[in-house]
Amino acid sequence: MDTKSGETRDFIVERLAEARERTRWLLRTLSDEDLARQHDEVMSPLIWDYGHIGNYEELWLLEQAFGRGLSERELYDMYDASLTPRSERPSLNLLDRGDAGRYLDAVREAVLEALGEADLATDDPLLKDGFVYHMVLQHEYQHNETMLQTIQLMQGVGYRPEIRADLPPGNQPKEEMVYVPGGSFVMGTEDRAWALDNERSAHEVETQGFYLDATPVTNHAYLEFVENGGYDREELWDPEGWAWKVEEDISSPGCWYQPDPHRWWTQCFGFHEPLLADAPVMHVSWFEADAYARWAGKRLPTEAEWEKAASWDPKEGTKRLYPWGDQPPMPERANLDQLTFRPAEVGAYPDGASAYGSSGMIGDVWEWTASEFSAYPGFESFPYREYSEIFFHAGHRVLRGGSWATRPGAVRNTFRNWDFPIRRQLFVGFRCAR
Ligand code: AVJ
Numbered sequence: 001m002d003t004k005s006g007e008t009r010d011f012i013v014e015r016l017a018e019a020r021e022r023t024r025w026l027l028r029t030l031s032d033e034d035l036a037r038q039h040d041e042v043m044s045p046l047i048w049d050y051g052h053i054g055n056y057e058e059l060w061l062l063e064q065a066f067g068r069g070l071s072e073r074e075l076y077d078m079y080d081a082s083l084t085p086r087s088e089r090p091s092l093n094l095l096d097r098g099d100a101g102r103y104l105d106a107v108r109e110a111v112l113e114a115l116g117e118a119d120l121a122t123d124d125p126l127l128k129d130g131f132v133y134h135m136v137l138q139h140e141y142q143h144n145e146t147m148l149q150t151i152q153l154m155q156g157v158g159y160r161p162e163i164r165a166d167l168p169p170g171n172q173p174k175e176e177m178v179y180v181p182g183g184s185f186v187m188g189t190e191d192r193a194w195a196l197d198n199e200r201s202a203h204e205v206e207t208q209g210f211y212l213d214a215t216p217v218t219n220h221a222y223l224e225f226v227e228n229g230g231y232d233r234e235e236l237w238d239p240e241g242w243a244w245k246v247e248e249d250i251s252s253p254g255c256w257y258q259p260d261p262h263r264w265w266t267q268c269f270g271f272h273e274p275l276l277a278d279a280p281v282m283h284v285s286w287f288e289a290d291a292y293a294r295w296a297g298k299r300l301p302t303e304a305e306w307e308k309a310a311s312w313d314p315k316e317g318t319k320r321l322y323p324w325g326d327q328p329p330m331p332e333r334a335n336l337d338q339l340t341f342r343p344a345e346v347g348a349y350p351d352g353a354s355a356y357g358s359s360g361m362i363g364d365v366w367e368w369t370a371s372e373f374s375a376y377p378g379f380e381s382f383p384y385r386e387y388s389e390i391f392f393h394a395g396h397r398v399l400r401g402g403s404w405a406t407r408p409g410a411v412r413n414t415f416r417n418w419d420f421p422i423r424r425q426l427f428v429g430f431r432c433a434r
């Protein structure tokens with residue numbers, strides 16, 4: 001074992017333990033009933049996510065990597081996301097909290113044993129530089145955010161989150177938009193240790209010069225759109241979005257409500273409070289973001305524009321892993337990691353700004369882009385088609401940047417998330433371009 005792979009191994013062991021600790025922490029105060037129930041048809045029962053996290057680990061870190069799976073076929077099938085749609089998962093004979101907990105522990109024990117004997121300096125692309133471990137870690141992180149979306153949708157007494165960090169105050173930038181000059185930049189990455197298949201290949205993209213909002217659109221700005229009749233003006237809407245809005249009878253973002261006709265409040269995780277004017281708007285669909293942008297005389301940025309503004313260092317002609325540089329996220333630079341349970345007021349992280357001066361690109365809220373989720377030039381499905389490939393050109397729009405509920409290891413400038421344009425259960429907002 002060389003030193004480099006020895007370090008990788010210790011790091012992986014530590015991260016796997018830390019990821020599991022967080023998963024259990026998120027579920028710790030929920031009743032067995034709340035774990036088993038389906039709180040919304042677009043989400044799985046939480047107990048499915050819990051078992052699925054363990055089964056994904058078994059599939060990739062035991063079965064696929066070493067041919068050392070533990071379970072019967074039926075268990076794999078039950079937790080295979082591509083076999084049972086979310087709406088049907090409550091009817092599965094899922095492991096309960098106790099059994100799932102013991103199953104996850106048994107998988108982990110075998111995983112650590114196999115890891116102890118693994119050669120991470122190999123040419124096998126699955127194991128090389130720890131890729132498959134990083135993929136499984138990111139999978140658990142992603143499901144942690146999914147679980148928080150489900151918890152947010154839970155009816156009843158609500159979930160009382162434990163807030164573990166205070167938010168810095170907001171600071172509206174002097175200029176509403178930043179300018180990103182035209183020219184080419186490198187989009188995507190060649191990284192094979194952490195990046196997922198859809199982030200590759202790195203390729204040059206030419207953009208025209210454009211303006212980008214310096215911060216995400218705030219509740220205050222979005223309320224002007226609402227009060228200006230934005231939801232009643234068909235000409236502002238994509239026809240499909242208009243039909244969705246009419247059908248669902250939607251007239252404001254998710255979680256907004258009016259305790260009386262003069263005030264707007266929000267309901268988040270069982271907390272009721274006045275709308276925070278300077279925080280980014282959250283729980284809006286792509287269609288709502290698109291209509292707002294048109295109302296404002298702007299448009300949504302393309303995915304390429306978003307990534308250029310977040311990642312390109314025009315002075316050096318190099319690409320940054322995060323807007324502020326290559327240093328990993330710290331609480332001083334971005335609101336991530338489920339510490340605050342809400343987005344900060346815009347401009348709260350001046351040290352997290354990109355080279356072009358746009359702020360809040362990583363953390364706070366995911367941001368919708370104009371682009372449909374599709375393959376980059378040179379894309380190769382790896383290690384399985386169901387991570388990305390089956391979702392290309394299926395009507396999903398790309399989201400960038402992560403939210404307050406995203407674990408730091410699950411987001412970077414090149415990370416691509418996606419969902420249908422009608423969805424708004426995500427911790428999602430947007431910024432506009434022109
Ligand atoms: C990348 C968030 C769209 O949750 O559907 C989880 C990630 N893939 N398990 C999803 C994922 C397999 C995926 N997103």
Ligand code: FE
Binds near residue numbers: 052056081139143
């Ligand atoms: Fe999954």
